[in-house]
Amino acid sequence: MELKKELASGPFMKQGFSDELRRRIETQIDKKKTIARPWWPALSGVCAVILIIAIYSMFGDQLASRESALTEKVSQTASEPKEALADQEVRLSSAVLIGFRADEQSEGAHSYRTVLAAPIEGKLQAAAEGTGILVPYKQEFWKIEPMVKTTETGSYSYLTIHPAKQSLKAAVFKEDSKAKITYSEKLLYAGNKYVAVEDQEAVENGNFTIRYNRLWVREFKQMNGGKRTLVSEGKDDAQHMTIGDVLGADAEQWLDRERNSGKQLADKEGLSGDNWSIVRQNGKWVAQIAEANEGIGQDGLAYSMRNVPFEVPDSVVSFDHLCCTLEEVQTIQPAAVDAYSSPKSDMIAVVTDRQIIFYPYSNRIIDKPLLTVNRADNEHIVMMQWATDKYIQKWVDQAQMYLQAPEALQEEAEATP
Amino acid sequence: MDSNVDFDYLKYISESTDKKAILEDLMTAYGNDVWNYAFSITRKWEMADDITQDVFIKAYRNLFSFRNESSVKTWLLAITRNTALDYRKSAFFRKVTLVDFIGTQAQGTDRSAESEAIENLAVTELWKKVLQLPVKYREVLILFAHYQLSMREMAQVLGVSEGTVKSRLHHARNKIIKMKDSETSGSH
Numbered sequence: 001m002e003l004k005k006e007l008a009s010g011p012f013m014k015q016g017f018s019d020e021l022r023r024r025i026e027t028q029i030d031k032k033k034t035i036a037r038p039w040w041p042a043l044s045g046v047c048a049v050i051l052i053i054a055i056y057s058m059f060g061d062q063l064a065s066r067e068s069a070l071t072e073k074v075s076q077t078a079s080e081p082k083e084a085l086a087d088q089e090v091r092l093s094s095a096v097l098i099g100f101r102a103d104e105q106s107e108g109a110h111s112y113r114t115v116l117a118a119p120i121e122g123k124l125q126a127a128a129e130g131t132g133i134l135v136p137y138k139q140e141f142w143k144i145e146p147m148v149k150t151t152e153t154g155s156y157s158y159l160t161i162h163p164a165k166q167s168l169k170a171a172v173f174k175e176d177s178k179a180k181i182t183y184s185e186k187l188l189y190a191g192n193k194y195v196a197v198e199d200q201e202a203v204e205n206g207n208f209t210i211r212y213n214r215l216w217v218r219e220f221k222q223m224n225g226g227k228r229t230l231v232s233e234g235k236d237d238a239q240h241m242t243i244g245d246v247l248g249a250d251a252e253q254w255l256d257r258e259r260n261s262g263k264q265l266a267d268k269e270g271l272s273g274d275n276w277s278i279v280r281q282n283g284k285w286v287a288q289i290a291e292a293n294e295g296i297g298q299d300g301l302a303y304s305m306r307n308v309p310f311e312v313p314d315s316v317v318s319f320d321h322l323c324c325t326l327e328e329v330q331t332i333q334p335a336a337v338d339a340y341s342s343p344k345s346d347m348i349a350v351v352t353d354r355q356i357i358f359y360p361y362s363n364r365i366i367d368k369p370l371l372t373v374n375r376a377d378n379e380h381i382v383m384m385q386w387a388t389d390k391y392i393q394k395w396v397d398q399a400q401m402y403l404q405a406p407e408a409l410q411e412e413a414e415a416t417p
Numbered sequence: 418m419d420s421n422v423d424f425d426y427l428k429y430i431s432e433s434t435d436k437k438a439i440l441e442d443l444m445t446a447y448g449n450d451v452w453n454y455a456f457s458i459t460r461k462w463e464m465a466d467d468i469t470q471d472v473f474i475k476a477y478r479n480l481f482s483f484r485n486e487s488s489v490k491t492w493l494l495a496i497t498r499n500t501a502l503d504y505r506k507s508a509f510f511r512k513v514t515l516v517d518f519i520g521t522q523a524q525g526t527d528r529s530a531e532s533e534a535i536e537n538l539a540v541t542e543l544w545k546k547v548l549q550l551p552v553k554y555r556e557v558l559i560l561f562a563h564y565q566l567s568m569r570e571m572a573q574v575l576g577v578s579e580g581t582v583k584s585r586l587h588h589a590r591n592k593i594i595k596m597k598d599s600e601t602s603g604s605h
Contacts, residue, residue, distance in 0.1 A: 003543075003558065003561070004561075004562045007558075007559070007563045010563070011456070011548060016449065016465055017469060021448075021470065022444055022448065024470060025440075025444065025473050025474065026441075029474065315435065315437050
């Protein structure tokens with residue numbers, strides 16, 4: 001009996017895995033279910049117990065532990081009550097790329113740097129540091145860097161993004177003979193394949209200057225060498241992602257209801273799904289929409305921000321789960337204003353006004369700092385990207401290749417004839 | 418698509434990889450395999466839908482923990498099996514409760530709904546027979562003949578030894594032969 005031959009094709013004439021089922025799965029994935037704990041210490045123990053019961057009832061003893069990736073994952077992510085490890089036993093298996101933006105004194109001027117904190121021979125170190133924002137993208141690293149272009153009638157300070165191993169690709173700006181334009185871009189967030197940017201445009205035309213501020217969320221490819229559309233050109237920008245593109249149809253429907261609610265500050269056109277951003281708030285990355293205020297057409301274009309009641313999906317922020325409440329963090333570091341947990345729950349990066357301090361974590365924060373990264377008063381975190389286990393060495397190698405310290409760049413410039 | 422070659426990159430993904438794009442590829446390559454296996458265990462169309470959804474959501478959430486110690490297909494089939502068994506457990510409890518109050522009518526109704534799907538939709542007579550086998554014989558035969566897994570891979574998916582796999586396969590083949598013989602002789 002040739003079983004393999006006779007059973008080679010599927011059992012049914014009609015395909016069970018339909019397009020409808022596929023869409024259903026995609027919709028479920030987009031509805032990111034948060035497991036981040038709220039800033040309410042009283043619920044933390046209850047949540048941990050429920051999670052343990054749910055995970056054990058799902059997996060039980062069905063899987064062979066040696067072959068089961070799921071069991072491995074469960075043991076890593078479940079908040080199982082186990083004996084806290086001694087400090088020296090916390091095995092570090094996470095690395096993080098931290099991106100900073102510094103806001104300079106002169107308006108519209110920004111600089112950027114990236115630090116890679118990684119365990120090297122068991123000790124957490126600043127393994128690489130340099131200018132620009134080094135961001136992992138698919139199988140390689142890309143770099144976000146500021147560029148300046150000056151013309152007879154304008155000054156343009158903008159962001160470029162390119163594969164780290166390739167050279168920069170300049171953006172295109174149309175000359176305007178009638179007005180003097182000062183344009184600048186500021187990076188607010190970088191993660192996965194998205195950036196959130198704010199652009200400012202000052203148009204000096206005769207005796208008056210009109211200023212415009214806009215917020216955009218863009219895919220990398222929409223930034224890379226693309227033409228920027230200035231407000232003063234009078235055309236709509238086509239190089240951005242709307243709130244519906246990223247957060248889904250439910251967010252679009254919410255926006256429609258808000259527009260028609262009569263609660264908006266300006267008219268209906270003041271609340272568009274085009275201008276929005278990703279910001280850090282209460283230990284999480286959240287989406288905020290920009291609502292143009294009543295200043296439209298008079299002093300220019302400005303906006304107020306309001307939270308969008310939808311989770312930022314995994315496609316934007318891969319990992320955004322904090323182990324603890326801010327109060328718990330502050331028992332260890334009273335100056336903490338924010339914190340980021342590693343995906344492997346082996347460490348926590350605590351942010352103060354002047355520093356990022358890494359502590360080991362093993363069911364609790366262990367008050368023995370592993371590493372301190374200083375940050376200036378005018379520096380803001382725009383990126384936190386984690387790597388774990390076997391990916392760490394690749395990140396160390398590539399970050400050391402692609403990140404150059406400002407001093408090294410200066411020496412290189414001086415050495416070049 | 419030669420799935421094993423195309424998914425070699427799963428070894429190199431990081432937390433910043435576009436997991437959604439990977440999920441799309443996995444569903445294209447293995448959606449039918451996962452669904453067929455889920456149906457072969459439960460023999461319920463809508464339950465197979467639910468199980469398939471759960472499997473891909475679990476795979477999506479656990480992409481980083483894929484250790485490449487087995488093939489992607491084996492990994493997904495293992496998740497499918499365990500998810501399907503969980504569903505069967507909960508469905509069994511519901512069925513028992515129903516039977517207490519309603520009697521055998523509910524079981525009869527459930528059986529005819531399953532049989533109807535298999536009878537009307539199954540592509541060959543052999544598939545109809547395979548889907549009528551007891552589950553432990555059914556799944557080993559399907560993993561062997563349809564998914565063409567090796568003995569080692571089947572042992573990984575089923576969570577048993579290779580010896581047990583061989584034994585079940587032997588019994589499964591014999592049952593199919595008996596079913597065929599019964600058909601030929603007209604006996605029931």
